[in-house]
Amino acid sequence: MANLQISGVEKVYPNGFKAIHGIDLKVEDGEFIVLVGPSGCGKSTLLRMIAGLETVTGGTIQIGDRVVNDLEPADRDIAMVFQNYALYPHMSVYQNMSYGLRNRGFPKAAIEERVQKAAGILQLDGLLDRRPRQLSGGQRQRVAMGRAIVREPAAFLFDEPLSNLDAKLRVQMRVEIKQLQRRLGTTSVYVTHDQIEAMTMADRLVVMNAGVAEQIGTPIDLYENPSSVFVGGFIGSPAMNFMPAQVEADGRHLTLADGSRLVLPADGAAVEAGRSVTIGVRPEHLMPSSDTDSALKFEIVLVEHLGADTLLYGLASAVKGAGEGGLLTVRMSGHHVMPAGTVIPLVADPSHLHLFDVATGRRI
Amino acid sequence: MVENRPWLTVFSHLVLILGIGVVVLPLWVTLVSSTHAGEDLLRSPIPMWFGNQMFENYSQMLSSGMKHVSGQPLTGMMLNSLIMALSIAIGKIAISLIAAFAICYFRFPFRMTCFWMIFITLMLPVEVRILPTYEVIANVFTPLTKLLALLGYEGTDVVIAGFSIDLDVSMLDSYAGLTLPLIASATATFLFRQFFLTVPDELTEAARIDGAGPMKFFRDILLPLSRTNIAALFVILFIYGWNQYLWPLLVTTDPSYATIVMGIQRMVNVADIEPQWNLVMAASMLAMLPPVAIVIGMQRLFVKGLVETEK
Numbered sequence: 001m002a003n004l005q006i007s008g009v010e011k012v013y014p015n016g017f018k019a020i021h022g023i024d025l026k027v028e029d030g031e032f033i034v035l036v037g038p039s040g041c042g043k044s045t046l047l048r049m050i051a052g053l054e055t056v057t058g059g060t061i062q063i064g065d066r067v068v069n070d071l072e073p074a075d076r077d078i079a080m081v082f083q084n085y086a087l088y089p090h091m092s093v094y095q096n097m098s099y100g101l102r103n104r105g106f107p108k109a110a111i112e113e114r115v116q117k118a119a120g121i122l123q124l125d126g127l128l129d130r131r132p133r134q135l136s137g138g139q140r141q142r143v144a145m146g147r148a149i150v151r152e153p154a155a156f157l158f159d160e161p162l163s164n165l166d167a168k169l170r171v172q173m174r175v176e177i178k179q180l181q182r183r184l185g186t187t188s189v190y191v192t193h194d195q196i197e198a199m200t201m202a203d204r205l206v207v208m209n210a211g212v213a214e215q216i217g218t219p220i221d222l223y224e225n226p227s228s229v230f231v232g233g234f235i236g237s238p239a240m241n242f243m244p245a246q247v248e249a250d251g252r253h254l255t256l257a258d259g260s261r262l263v264l265p266a267d268g269a270a271v272e273a274g275r276s277v278t279i280g281v282r283p284e285h286l287m288p289s290s291d292t293d294s295a296l297k298f299e300i301v302l303v304e305h306l307g308a309d310t311l312l313y314g315l316a317s318a319v320k321g322a323g324e325g326g327l328l329t330v331r332m333s334g335h336h337v338m339p340a341g342t343v344i345p346l347v348a349d350p351s352h353l354h355l356f357d358v359a360t361g362r363r364i
Numbered sequence: 365m366v367e368n369r370p371w372l373t374v375f376s377h378l379v380l381i382l383g384i385g386v387v388v389l390p391l392w393v394t395l396v397s398s399t400h401a402g403e404d405l406l407r408s409p410i411p412m413w414f415g416n417q418m419f420e421n422y423s424q425m426l427s428s429g430m431k432h433v434s435g436q437p438l439t440g441m442m443l444n445s446l447i448m449a450l451s452i453a454i455g456k457i458a459i460s461l462i463a464a465f466a467i468c469y470f471r472f473p474f475r476m477t478c479f480w481m482i483f484i485t486l487m488l489p490v491e492v493r494i495l496p497t498y499e500v501i502a503n504v505f506t507p508l509t510k511l512l513a514l515l516g517y518e519g520t521d522v523v524i525a526g527f528s529i530d531l532d533v534s535m536l537d538s539y540a541g542l543t544l545p546l547i548a549s550a551t552a553t554f555l556f557r558q559f560f561l562t563v564p565d566e567l568t569e570a571a572r573i574d575g576a577g578p579m580k581f582f583r584d585i586l587l588p589l590s591r592t593n594i595a596a597l598f599v600i601l602f603i604y605g606w607n608q609y610l611w612p613l614l615v616t617t618d619p620s621y622a623t624i625v626m627g628i629q630r631m632v633n634v635a636d637i638e639p640q641w642n643l644v645m646a647a648s649m650l651a652m653l654p655p656v657a658i659v660i661g662m663q664r665l666f667v668k669g670l671v672e673t674e675k
Binding site for chain 2: 051084147
């Protein structure tokens with residue numbers, strides 16, 4: 001058990017490409033951190049640098065009280081779970097799980113005890129003599145987990161471990177991994193591109209974009225207070241709606257591109273009058289309004305019935321400006337029947353309006 | 365193609381039977397001839413059914429050999445062939461495995477140059493480079509003395525710190541001379557390289573995290589994974605080594621290093637008398653046995669090694 005401290009870590013590849021632009025992150029003992037971002041954002045590179053599979057070209061990585069920059073992966077006291085499990089195909093489950101311990105010269109009895117214990121936790125008891133190819137995807141995933149936990153490392157590193165599983169199994173394994181991590185209390189870093197996985201598993205999330213940590217915080221914090229357009233658009237499904245707007249002279253209202261008006265949050269920071277902003281509003285914070293004059297016009301194109309919710313996809317000229325309409329998403333709880341082509345007036349919940357700078361995309 | 369036309373069935377069977385006939389007929393003649401007395405084979409037509417001299421022919425070849433050729437039993441030659449074939453097969457596999465491992469898993473300067481140099485030698489089989497190779501085997505230090513000659517030093521011995529070193533070590537008439545030049549193998553190196561490239565990187569990384577160093581990784585992970593490839597190569601290389609003819613003929617003059625393939629050639633190439641075909645055929649049958657045994661014994665692994673795609 002240990003904390004993990006990443007200070008100013010950079011990665012420059014020999015060809016000059018800079019994949020990581022200085023990341024600072026302190027992971028507390030027992031915390032579950034999820035690195036999330038689109039492909040190519042550097043999240044896997046960062047994880048592999050923590051594991052020691054990539055060299056660190058700047059900054060330090062500290063596990064416990066040791067700086068591990070120049071240590072071999074085996075000496076860093078970490079265990080890693082790979083996307084394709086990376087089980088040794090010619091070894092039995094038992095051999096797979098015990099290989100790392102055998103290499104470290106553990107006595108036979110201790111290996112036996114640890115493997116049996118891990119097998120018990122992961123419900124692999126009857127499968128210890130099988131080969132990986134005789135196992136299902138979920139079982140292989142558990143063996144990969146088992147190989148990590150028998151080592152009793154200071155930290156677990158997960159590299160998109162669930163992306164090879166089907167949707168149902170993914171949800172199940174997601175819960176299992178989270179429970180296991182709680183039970184063992186081991187510091188964990190988990191990489192995924194799936195924002196649902198990220199939201200549900202993380203104690204804290206690191207949203208990465210182009211080699212930079214855009215925002216670090218609890219899932220709910222990130223959901224409710226995204227620090228930039230990128231985070232707002234990445235976290236949450238369906239994605240947040242963005243519209244251009246202008247602050248009115250009174251500083252209390254916004255004018256949208258189609259001429260409709262929205263009320264600014266009363267407790268929000270003062271915004272200078274006349275400033276152009278990007279507003280972000282989540283689909284569940286848009287609702288039909290009876291006031292047809294100032295509300296923004298929304299023409300339904302497609303309705304999705306999810307059971308508990310109804311998703312309305314439609315065009316609103318407020319999104320792109322006069323003439324052409326941009327796509328807007330509205331989530332309504334309950335079941336609603338609305339034919340395509342219906343035009344409904346919408347208002348946004350003022351307390352859930354997010355204002356971003358047009359140029360930088362940063363939160364105002 | 366699923367078609368049900370009677371004449372097509374008949375036709376395809378005819379073609380198959382013809383093909384089998386072409387392959388099997390020489391073998392059949394060999395087998396039948398080895399069971400007759402020598403005179404029977406000189407008469408026309410040659411017999412197509414077994415004679416009654418089988419035991420005599422085979423026991424003569426295994427115990428005393430042909431008197432007017434070398435007077436040696438075949439067992440010695442068979443043993444030589446076995447030693448040669450096994451050394452070549454095992455040596456080639458060992459060297460290519462290590463070479464491919466170095467090329468695939470280590471970063472060192474001129475790595476790709478090394479690979480391409482090995483690859484280019486694919487185009488130079490033994491027959492092409494046989495003269496220079498012979499000269500090196502005749503004296504292992506030939507390249508060095510040639511180099512010294514270029515630098516103006518003539519002679520076959522150098523004096524270093526008062527010791528005179530004779531630069532003349534010959535490998536003619538030795539097992540080393542028979543096998544060493546045939547052991548270096550670009551084909552096998554290339555094959556293992558291609559196989560190693562299909563081993564997922566994550567496996568290597570997992571082994572690194574599990575604390576396996578390079579040699580441990582090689583022994584515990586790569587070798588077991590290459591098992592079927594090794595078996596398939598072993599079969600091919602054993603037969604290659606067993607069938608070597610030109611090279612052993614060149615580098616051995618001492619009959620105690622003769623291989624079975626050379627032996628058969630000598631039995632046929634006799635002066636002044638008719639070759640004893642019945643004995644030659646018995647020798648041929650005996651010479652065929654070990655490769656057949658290897659193929660039959662390892663065919664399951666052999667086929668698996670050639671067709672297996674799932675790793």
